[in-house]
Amino acid sequence: MKTQTLAIDDLHVRRSGTDILSGVSCSLTTGQVVGVIGPNGAGKSTLLSAVAGQSGFSGTVTWSGSGAGSGYGRRPESADVGYMPQSCKVSAALTVLETVLLGTHERLGWRVSQSDIARATDILAELSLSHLASRCMTTLSGGQQQLVLLAQRLVRQPGLLVLDEATSALDMSHQISVLMLLKRYVVRHNALALMAIHDLNIAMQYADQLVLIHDGRLIHQDAPENVLSVENIRRCYGLDVDLVARPGGRPVIAPLARATA
Amino acid sequence: MSSEIVAFDTRHIAGYRRMAFKRAIAMVTALVVMLWLVILDLSIGPSGMPLSDVIDAVLAGPDGADRATATIIWYLRMPQSLMAVIVGMCLGIAGLQMQTILDNPLASPFTLGFSAAAGFGAALSIMFGAALPLPEYLITPIAAFAMTILACVIVYGMVHALGETPEILVLCGIGVLFLFQSLQSLLQYLASPEILQQIVFWLFGSLLKANWTSVTVTSLVALACLPFILHDTWKLTVLRLGDANAASLGISVGRLRRRSFVLIALLTAAAVSFVGTIGFVGLVAPHVAKALVGEDHRFAIPLSAMVGAVILASASVFGKLISPGGVIPVGIITAVAGIPMLFLVIYARKRRSS
Numbered sequence: 001m002k003t004q005t006l007a008i009d010d011l012h013v014r015r016s017g018t019d020i021l022s023g024v025s026c027s028l029t030t031g032q033v034v035g036v037i038g039p040n041g042a043g044k045s046t047l048l049s050a051v052a053g054q055s056g057f058s059g060t061v062t063w064s065g066s067g068a069g070s071g072y073g074r075r076p077e078s079a080d081v082g083y084m085p086q087s088c089k090v091s092a093a094l095t096v097l098e099t100v101l102l103g104t105h106e107r108l109g110w111r112v113s114q115s116d117i118a119r120a121t122d123i124l125a126e127l128s129l130s131h132l133a134s135r136c137m138t139t140l141s142g143g144q145q146q147l148v149l150l151a152q153r154l155v156r157q158p159g160l161l162v163l164d165e166a167t168s169a170l171d172m173s174h175q176i177s178v179l180m181l182l183k184r185y186v187v188r189h190n191a192l193a194l195m196a197i198h199d200l201n202i203a204m205q206y207a208d209q210l211v212l213i214h215d216g217r218l219i220h221q222d223a224p225e226n227v228l229s230v231e232n233i234r235r236c237y238g239l240d241v242d243l244v245a246r247p248g249g250r251p252v253i254a255p256l257a258r259a260t261a
Numbered sequence: 262m263s264s265e266i267v268a269f270d271t272r273h274i275a276g277y278r279r280m281a282f283k284r285a286i287a288m289v290t291a292l293v294v295m296l297w298l299v300i301l302d303l304s305i306g307p308s309g310m311p312l313s314d315v316i317d318a319v320l321a322g323p324d325g326a327d328r329a330t331a332t333i334i335w336y337l338r339m340p341q342s343l344m345a346v347i348v349g350m351c352l353g354i355a356g357l358q359m360q361t362i363l364d365n366p367l368a369s370p371f372t373l374g375f376s377a378a379a380g381f382g383a384a385l386s387i388m389f390g391a392a393l394p395l396p397e398y399l400i401t402p403i404a405a406f407a408m409t410i411l412a413c414v415i416v417y418g419m420v421h422a423l424g425e426t427p428e429i430l431v432l433c434g435i436g437v438l439f440l441f442q443s444l445q446s447l448l449q450y451l452a453s454p455e456i457l458q459q460i461v462f463w464l465f466g467s468l469l470k471a472n473w474t475s476v477t478v479t480s481l482v483a484l485a486c487l488p489f490i491l492h493d494t495w496k497l498t499v500l501r502l503g504d505a506n507a508a509s510l511g512i513s514v515g516r517l518r519r520r521s522f523v524l525i526a527l528l529t530a531a532a533v534s535f536v537g538t539i540g541f542v543g544l545v546a547p548h549v550a551k552a553l554v555g556e557d558h559r560f561a562i563p564l565s566a567m568v569g570a571v572i573l574a575s576a577s578v579f580g581k582l583i584s585p586g587g588v589i590p591v592g593i594i595t596a597v598a599g600i601p602m603l604f605l606v607i608y609a610r611k612r613r614s615s
Contacts, residue, residue: 084509085505
């Protein structure tokens with residue numbers, strides 16, 4: 001399978017006179033889960049929404065040579081992008097299966113085909129949500145809703161998955177299973193998953209690559225063990241940490257105390 | 262392993278089909294009740310008529326041999342019964358769409374000032390229409406329709422300039438509502454007692470104003486809107502997941518909201534222009550429909566239409582039963598009967614969720 005590339009070049013976003021992102025450039029290839037990390041307000045969500053073509057920016061964003069946006073504008077909407085925005089609480093009287101089916105609303109007819117239902121139920125099974133298929137969305141917990149909305153993106157089988165808060169409401173075991181699922185997905189579909197991750201230990205252990213954002217700038221893009229250095233964490237998070245080495249694995253981050261100014 | 266997956270898939274496909282079947286049953290039931298109410302409505306009137314005679318007269322057509330019966334059924338009662346069905350359908354669909362695009366369970370076709378605008382148009386025509394070279398029975402509907410469309414244009418323009426969020430739409434709509442309500446009050450204040458009585462009668466909403474012209478015009482407007490409503494069915498269901506979610510699934514939320522808004526205006530204008538403002542149908546019908554079939558708009562739109570028709574047809578029947586001369590306007594009955602119905606829906610929903 002041919003490797004595809006997401007190229008971000010000199011991305012700027014300015015809102016109400018404030019620079020939210022300034023000059024972010026990076027290049028990411030398919031087959032990996034890339035974690036976007038950074039403290040609150042660093043510009044992670046803005047970056048993800050610009051990449052997904054949901055908000056305006058200047059600079060260029062190219063997904064495999066197509067769908068480039070330049071100047072101050074939006075990247076053309078692409079069916080190949082699966083974007084999951086922040087805080088999507090669903091209050092509609094729809095079942096879980098119906099909600100996942102809506103992920104492919106463009107191709108649904110008056111009668112929903114057998115293959116569409118099968119595809120949706122397969123994704124639910126992969127996310128261990130089969131038992132909820134006929135439950136109403138309003139009766140689910142925040143974490144369960146988040147998983148259903150992730151399933152809704154996956155059923156579209158996008159080449160580029162852009163996930164803002166796909167795991168924020170999940171317990172640790174679910175966070176890990178989602179990341180493992182995404183790792184399988186990107187390999188199987190030759191896709192790229194770009195996702196915001198808050199838990200630095202999860203990011204360290206499960207992401208293939210990390211992009212660290214601070215104050216609207218890209219600080220470091222590399223393998224997790226290189227990005228999550230003691231210096232980088234202190235600089236961006238204002239936190240002193242200890243990196244505890246593990247035989248045969250990446251180190252574990254242990255917070256020590258707040259960094260002194 | 263693979264056979265397990267296949268078995269599992271079939272179970273869910275069967276479950277989904279079963280759910281769709283149950284919803285279809287709900288729709289067929291609503292259709293049967295609606296048709297039964299229409300026949301019942303046709304059989305009730307000041308001169309009375311046994312059900313068998315009604316069916317004979319309907320089958321015999323407008324040129325049936327029994328002239329008196331044919332006239333009563335085809336020219337007096339049928340336009341009213343059909344108008345109840347069509348207006349109920351228009352208000353049911355418009356109400357559901359309004360609740361969806363505003364993401365607000367309190368919304369109805371009248372939330373954004375359309376009824377106030379229609380009322381103002383009607384009041385204006387009742388006061389000054391005599392000066393126009395048009396038949397009297399057409400002036401009021403035309404004026405009410407035109408004012409509703411004007412209200413739509415004003416709100417649309419404001420929303421286009423300011424942004425298409427539900428909040429801006431509601432605020433602009435409420436502004437227009439108060440504007441037209443004040444203008445209508447002004448006319449009522451200035452009107453002579455006889456004119457005032459006519460205005461008030463129009464505002465109550467009554468099926469007595471229905472005739473074949475109104476049935477034809479209202480049906481044509483509704484039919485013209487139908488392809489657009491059907492085209493957006495899936496998109497409106499997706500919109501129920503929230504703006505951000507719908508946008509991320511490739512829907513131009515602003516455009517969808519504006520398009521639906523224009524359709525709501527047309528359906529509402531068609532519904533109220535001839536028979537006046539009939540409240541509560543557009544608020545209650547969507548809630549009943551959603552409680553029965555959920556929010557998949559493939560089912561919710563047609564059922565909302567049929568429930569709207571059922572409410573209005575039963576109000577018409579009830580109105581004729583309690584006052585055989587048909588003097589109590591149906592708009593008053595729907596409002597009184599609609600409140601317990603709304604409470605019932607809220608109660609049922611609360612019980613189901615707890």
